[in-house]
Amino acid sequence: MIETGTTRVKRGMAEMQKGGVIMDVINAEQAKIAEEAGAVAVMALERVPADIRSAGGVARMADPTIIEDVMAAVSIPVMAKARIGHFVEARVLEALGVDYLDESEVLTPADDKYHINKREFTVPFVCGCRDLGEALRRIAEGASMLRTKGEPGTGNIVEAVKHMRTVQAQIRKITSMSEDEVLAEAKNIGAPVDLLLQVRLAGKLPVVNFAAGGVATPADAALMMHLGADGVFVGSGIFKSENPEKFARAIVQATTHYNDFKLIGELSKNLGPAMKGIELSNIAPADRMSERGW
Amino acid sequence: MKIGVLALQGAVAEHIKSLQQAGADEVVPVKWPADLEGLDGLVLPGGESTTIGKLMNKYELMEPVREMAERGVPMFGTCAGLILLANRIEGQDWAHLGVFDVLVNRNSFGRQVDSFETDLEVKDMEGDEKYTAVFIRAPHIIEVGDQVEVLSTFNDRVVTARQGHIIGASFHPELTDDVRLHKYFLKMVDEAKQVRV
Numbered sequence: 001m002i003e004t005g006t007t008r009v010k011r012g013m014a015e016m017q018k019g020g021v022i023m024d025v026i027n028a029e030q031a032k033i034a035e036e037a038g039a040v041a042v043m044a045l046e047r048v049p050a051d052i053r054s055a056g057g058v059a060r061m062a063d064p065t066i067i068e069d070v071m072a073a074v075s076i077p078v079m080a081k082a083r084i085g086h087f088v089e090a091r092v093l094e095a096l097g098v099d100y101l102d103e104s105e106v107l108t109p110a111d112d113k114y115h116i117n118k119r120e121f122t123v124p125f126v127c128g129c130r131d132l133g134e135a136l137r138r139i140a141e142g143a144s145m146l147r148t149k150g151e152p153g154t155g156n157i158v159e160a161v162k163h164m165r166t167v168q169a170q171i172r173k174i175t176s177m178s179e180d181e182v183l184a185e186a187k188n189i190g191a192p193v194d195l196l197l198q199v200r201l202a203g204k205l206p207v208v209n210f211a212a213g214g215v216a217t218p219a220d221a222a223l224m225m226h227l228g229a230d231g232v233f234v235g236s237g238i239f240k241s242e243n244p245e246k247f248a249r250a251i252v253q254a255t256t257h258y259n260d261f262k263l264i265g266e267l268s269k270n271l272g273p274a275m276k277g278i279e280l281s282n283i284a285p286a287d288r289m290s291e292r293g294w
Numbered sequence: 295m296k297i298g299v300l301a302l303q304g305a306v307a308e309h310i311k312s313l314q315q316a317g318a319d320e321v322v323p324v325k326w327p328a329d330l331e332g333l334d335g336l337v338l339p340g341g342e343s344t345t346i347g348k349l350m351n352k353y354e355l356m357e358p359v360r361e362m363a364e365r366g367v368p369m370f371g372t373c374a375g376l377i378l379l380a381n382r383i384e385g386q387d388w389a390h391l392g393v394f395d396v397l398v399n400r401n402s403f404g405r406q407v408d409s410f411e412t413d414l415e416v417k418d419m420e421g422d423e424k425y426t427a428v429f430i431r432a433p434h435i436i437e438v439g440d441q442v443e444v445l446s447t448f449n450d451r452v453v454t455a456r457q458g459h460i461i462g463a464s465f466h467p468e469l470t471d472d473v474r475l476h477k478y479f480l481k482m483v484d485e486a487k488q489v490r491v
Contacts, residue, residue, distance in 0.1 A: 001412060001413070002410040002411070002412040003410055003411050003412070004407065004408060004409065004410045005407070006410075006411055008411055008428055008469060008470075009409045009410060009411055009428060009429075009430060012305075012409075012428050012430050012466060012469045013406055013409060013430050013431070015304075015305045015308065015340075015469065016304055016305055016340050016341050016342065016373070016374070016430060016431075016466075017341075017342070018303070018304060018305065018306070018307075018341070019301075019302070019303040019304065019306065019341070020303045020304075020341070020342060020345055035344060038344070038345045038348045038349060038352075039345070040303060040341070040342040040345050041342070075344065075400060075401065076342055076344055076345070077342075077405075077406060077431065094407065097405045097407060098405075098406075099405055099406035099407075099431070100406065122407045123406060123407050124406065252345070252349075253349070253352065256302050256303060256325070256349055257325065
């Protein structure tokens with residue numbers, strides 16, 4: 001007897017990505033560059049977050065042709081994004097054979113109250129989180145992997161740092177709480193009690209948690225690993241830089257050897273300009289993608 | 295007994311934990327050639343074989359690990375680790391370490407939606423219980439050389455095999471609490487150490 005789509009199989013897939021870099025790509029050519037640079041997976045998109053941000057309008061699931069092209073071009077896993085709550089986009093991507101789905105705030109939400117019931121799917125999901133309550137709500141809905149939300153498409157690491165630090169600090173706080181305190185805390189942070197008790201016991205999240213949303217340089221990637229990330233998503237950072245091949249290779253190596261500052265210095269030499277980036281105070285609250293999700 | 299776990303990418307922490315549970319004295323992550331010194335055995339974890347292979351070349355680990363294997367130091371590869379050990383990979387004319395006389399087929403059970411778990415009989419394991427085997431975008435062994443012993447098959451496909459001091463599995467024993475394969479590997483390490491002494 002064989003069982004597909006079990007919790008172990010879905011979470012295990014994310015475990016295999018640990019210590020690696022997942023790169024946003026918009027065509028087969030970029031996917032090959034990412035694979036050649038040592039990416040552990042690629043995220044197939046119609047536009048990278050920086051372009052979604054500047055284009056405005058409604059951002060939706062990518063054209064399946066792009067995803068199929070990318071799947072045909074590389075042997076590493078291929079991920080794709082569905083809008084928050086849009087379970088039909090998710091079913092379509094699952095049927096295409098995508099390896100991991102991102103229910104993503106980078107796209108325009110399709111539902112203002114409910115996220116996708118991810119438990120019902122065979123394909124595993126990754127979701128964004130800003131704090132422990134949000135992380136555990138997503139896991140309760142069936143997410144098998146988490147990532148910080150950061151602020152996508154900005155090339156500015158500050159929000160990703162804030163979200164990673166918040167989750168880690170909340171985990172540390174929970175582990176020192178008595179059980180009755182945890183029961184009250186569950187209500188305060190909007191987290192399911194059983195999952196919060198699990199975190200208290202284990203001292204960590206039950207799934208892998210990557211950094212995402214603003215990683216633009218090798219040092220950014222290493223910073224997130226130091227703060228407790230299990231790996232790194234790089235969205236616009238690679239293909240919006242002037243030398244994507246070099247940037248991609250440097251970010252992969254900085255993620256593996258995040259403790260080796262001399263090496264990160266070497267990797268950072270002559271990379272050419274990183275993506276330009278946006279200072280957060282210049283983004284109107286309504287345009288902040290990290291505010292999406294409930 | 296000192297065991298290394300190749301720690302460039304993948305399920306490193308899980309293997310370290312399993313090896314400790316199985317009774318290894320000392321387990322260390324291996325990121326640089328210098329970390330290989332004094333190792334009695336090496337585990338190559340699950341992860342992305344393409345990524346790990348590239349990083350092994352980049353950080354000059356490929357040659358020293360191959361030499362270690364040729365010297366008789368026991369090695370245990372799971373999933374991506376099996377692909378790294380194999381001397382033949384279907385669809386390509388090159389291998390990574392090439393120290394294990396098998397032909398492997400990558401992602402041979404399909405994409406992630408086809409990943410599965412099943413109860414598997416593995417030869418020479420302690421007790422009668424079957425292994426809960428987790429297969430994630432797993433490879434399988436298409437052909438084995440004369441010196442290779444098949445330890446388990448699933449639907450007529452070879453998924454665990456041993457050649458003297460080298461053992462490879464398609465699935466992920468590091469994702470469950472069953473550490474019998476890790477214990478089996480530690481026994482191989484013990485035996486190899488006695489031969490060398």
